[in-house]
Amino acid sequence: MSFPWAKNYEPVNPVMKFMDEKLPLPRLVYNAVGAGYPVPRNLSYWWNFGVLAGICLVLQIVTGVVLAMHYAANSGIAFDSVEHIMRDVNWGWLLRYMHANGASFFFLVIYIHIFRGFFYSSYKAPREMIWLLGVVIFLLTMATAFMGYVLPWGQMSFWGAKVITGLFSAIPLVGEPIQVWLLGGFAPDNAALNRFFSLHFMLPFVILGVVILHIWALHIPGSSNPTGVEVKQESDTVPFHPYYTAKDGFGLGVFLLIYFMYVFFFPNALGHPDNYIEANPLSTPAHIVPEWYFYPFYAILRAFTFDFIIPAKLWGVLAMFSAILVWFFLPWLDKSPVRSGHYRPMFRKFFWFGLIPCMAVLFYCGGAPAEEPYVMISQIATAYYFLHFLVILPIISSVERPEPLPFSITEAVLGSDDSAVIEPAAKAAE
Amino acid sequence: MASTGTADAHEAATEDGVRRRDFIEIAAVSAAGVGGLAALIPLISQMAPSADVLAESSTELDISTLEEGQSIKAVFRKQPVFVRHLTPAEIQAANDVDVSSLRDPQTLEERTEDGHHNILVVMGVCTHLGCVPLGAAEGENKGEYGGYFCPCHGSSYDTAARIRKGPAPKNLEVPTYEFTTDTTIVIG
Ligand code: HEM
Numbered sequence: 001m002s003f004p005w006a007k008n009y010e011p012v013n014p015v016m017k018f019m020d021e022k023l024p025l026p027r028l029v030y031n032a033v034g035a036g037y038p039v040p041r042n043l044s045y046w047w048n049f050g051v052l053a054g055i056c057l058v059l060q061i062v063t064g065v066v067l068a069m070h071y072a073a074n075s076g077i078a079f080d081s082v083e084h085i086m087r088d089v090n091w092g093w094l095l096r097y098m099h100a101n102g103a104s105f106f107f108l109v110i111y112i113h114i115f116r117g118f119f120y121s122s123y124k125a126p127r128e129m130i131w132l133l134g135v136v137i138f139l140l141t142m143a144t145a146f147m148g149y150v151l152p153w154g155q156m157s158f159w160g161a162k163v164i165t166g167l168f169s170a171i172p173l174v175g176e177p178i179q180v181w182l183l184g185g186f187a188p189d190n191a192a193l194n195r196f197f198s199l200h201f202m203l204p205f206v207i208l209g210v211v212i213l214h215i216w217a218l219h220i221p222g223s224s225n226p227t228g229v230e231v232k233q234e235s236d237t238v239p240f241h242p243y244y245t246a247k248d249g250f251g252l253g254v255f256l257l258i259y260f261m262y263v264f265f266f267p268n269a270l271g272h273p274d275n276y277i278e279a280n281p282l283s284t285p286a287h288i289v290p291e292w293y294f295y296p297f298y299a300i301l302r303a304f305t306f307d308f309i310i311p312a313k314l315w316g317v318l319a320m321f322s323a324i325l326v327w328f329f330l331p332w333l334d335k336s337p338v339r340s341g342h343y344r345p346m347f348r349k350f351f352w353f354g355l356i357p358c359m360a361v362l363f364y365c366g367g368a369p370a371e372e373p374y375v376m377i378s379q380i381a382t383a384y385y386f387l388h389f390l391v392i393l394p395i396i397s398s399v400e401r402p403e404p405l406p407f408s409i410t411e412a413v414l415g416s417d418d419s420a421v422i423e424p425a426a427k428a429a430e
Numbered sequence: 431m432a433s434t435g436t437a438d439a440h441e442a443a444t445e446d447g448v449r450r451r452d453f454i455e456i457a458a459v460s461a462a463g464v465g466g467l468a469a470l471i472p473l474i475s476q477m478a479p480s481a482d483v484l485a486e487s488s489t490e491l492d493i494s495t496l497e498e499g500q501s502i503k504a505v506f507r508k509q510p511v512f513v514r515h516l517t518p519a520e521i522q523a524a525n526d527v528d529v530s531s532l533r534d535p536q537t538l539e540e541r542t543e544d545g546h547h548n549i550l551v552v553m554g555v556c557t558h559l560g561c562v563p564l565g566a567a568e569g570e571n572k573g574e575y576g577g578y579f580c581p582c583h584g585s586s587y588d589t590a591a592r593i594r595k596g597p598a599p600k601n602l603e604v605p606t607y608e609f610t611t612d613t614t615i616v617i618g
Pocket residue numbers: 057060061062063064065066067068071082096099100103106141144145146148149150151152200201204205207271
């Protein structure tokens with residue numbers, strides 16, 4: 001879709017005219033991310049992270065495909081083949097460090113993108129489908145990153161694979177057969193490594209497909225914006241190109257600076273040293289931790305230590321998956337008609353002083369050893385996490401008195417909007 | 431529809447509301463459905479353990495030199511097995527527990543072979559999520575109950591390797607094994 005005032009694509013030279021008739025790909029690009037796509041004029045830098053996530057995906061695919069030219073998915077030589085990439089392959093160290101740190105930065109970007117969605121309630125109508133597809137992308141990316149981390153076949157790779165596939169054994173009756181089926185053996189071994197490689201290669205392309213659907217769904221209502229007031233008129237928007245290509249380009253520059261600072265100067269800071277020890281099925285590292293981006297969910301998994309009707313282990317697994325699945329229901333849990341947290345005083349307080357500290361605590365506890373006081377702290381934070389989404393949000397949306405909204409994006413930006421004065425009827429209808 | 435098929439065959443069919451074509455449609459869709467489902471069988475079952483993985487070698491262990499209070503770590507199906515020669519104090523501790531109070535109630539006697547109740551053979555695989563518990567080697571943390579301790583999420587097992595504390599749901603698994611002589615065990 002587009003707004004009626006969107007610029008129309010008019011090919012000028014004969015080549016582009018030919019293209020437009022036979023395969024209107026340039027038209028598609030023009031209307032999707034070019035001058036033909038009007039975007040709210042007031043987007044802040046929080047709106048950069050969608051484009052950044054897309055760039056991260058491309059970075060992972062490009063570096064991944066070339067790593068796969070040198071990597072050997074065989075449990076006997078996988079570890080050595082990664083060392084071969086690091087030492088012998090031309091620029092291999094750069095490609096691998098870009099891929100490994102790229103995964104971390106991908107998650108950093110996605111988390112910011114998701115929390116932007118929480119604060120501005122980007123999940124609300126008419127954008128539910130965009131949100132649902134986004135959660136699907138997040139789940140697929142988690143699966144992809146988990147399987148990628150197994151590939152170097154270090155100690156954390158092996159024990160991570162064992163613990164995570166062990167989650168399935170919590171399912172009553174069929175759990176253990178499922179785990180054996182997933183691994184193709186009784187513990188992670190060559191069969192598991194091979195299938196993880198196959199899936200790790202394929203899933204990013206599935207993600208790419210879902211990203212295209214995500215953007216397609218986005219282009220129907222268009223982007224939301226920091227006021228949460230929908231676009232009403234041409235003066236509320238600017239064309240994507242050159243305005244947001246420039247703004248996204250600047251954000252990309254900053255992102256690349258920070259990313260390459262890690263790649264070049266602290267390439268192992270985000271990883272775990274134990275993964276430079278080859279996998280040993282007979283010895284568990286003293287302290288198994290997943291990659292940092294899984295910490296909050298790992299903390300929720302470990303918070304359940306007591307049996308209550310069903311075994312503790314099953315509670316942990318259910319809670320961990322539910323912690324993400326609950327996001328699917330957000331559009332219907334938060335019923336407030338106002339989107340932006342800027343105009344929702346109570347919601348805003350629970351966001352900054354409830355959800356954010358809760359995530360920070362879960363993050364910290366997920367990386368800490370499974371001891372007191374961390375277990376108890378994770379239990380409290382887990383309880384708050386679910387309370388926030390399932391109880392607090394629905395209650396806030398019914399009792400809160402939102403602050404007055406601006407008439408339009410134009411008014412929010414310029415301080416006044418002529419059409420607000422000329423058409424008081426329109427304002428009353430708001 | 432009326433223009434297809436011979437006139438009388440067509441009419442005969444419509445009397446009880448069933449057309450010949452209905453039969454063909456149901457047959458074709460069923461064949462495609464069954465065929466599609468059948469195609470899933472190899473796709474799904476290829477992921478199960480292959481023949482070489484299943485041809486799990488059995489493991490033979492000589493325990494003649496295993497002293498009281500010592501353990502050995504062996505390997506069975508590429509996973510660790512702990513064989514422990516229990517001390518009288520450990521046997522006492524295991525038998526002193528009220529079995530009905532346990533999460534996974536089993537006596538030490540049920541978990542060992544007749545005539546060898548002092549030899550405890552268990553898989554070294556935590557029943558929570560599969561880490562190797564500590565406690566088999568000299569000087570390792572045996573946890574609160576003097577058996578095994580899993581460092582991953584803090585499960586403690588007692589001297590009979592029964593779960594006592596932490597998230598694991600079951601006792602450490604006792605694999606199938608037998609004593610072929612007084613000092614030889616064959617696992618598997
Ligand atoms: C969603 C995008 C992707 C993510 C999040 C991701 C994540 C990861 C992670 C975390 C690792 C382990 C890094 C390490 O510690 O060494 C890894 C390794 C690997 N990935 Fe990916 N990856 C992605 C896309 C791809 C693609 C598209 C391919 C190939 C077509 C690929 C091929 C590989 C290979 C060969 C390795 C093993 C080499 C190594 O460990 O550095 N990846 N991936």
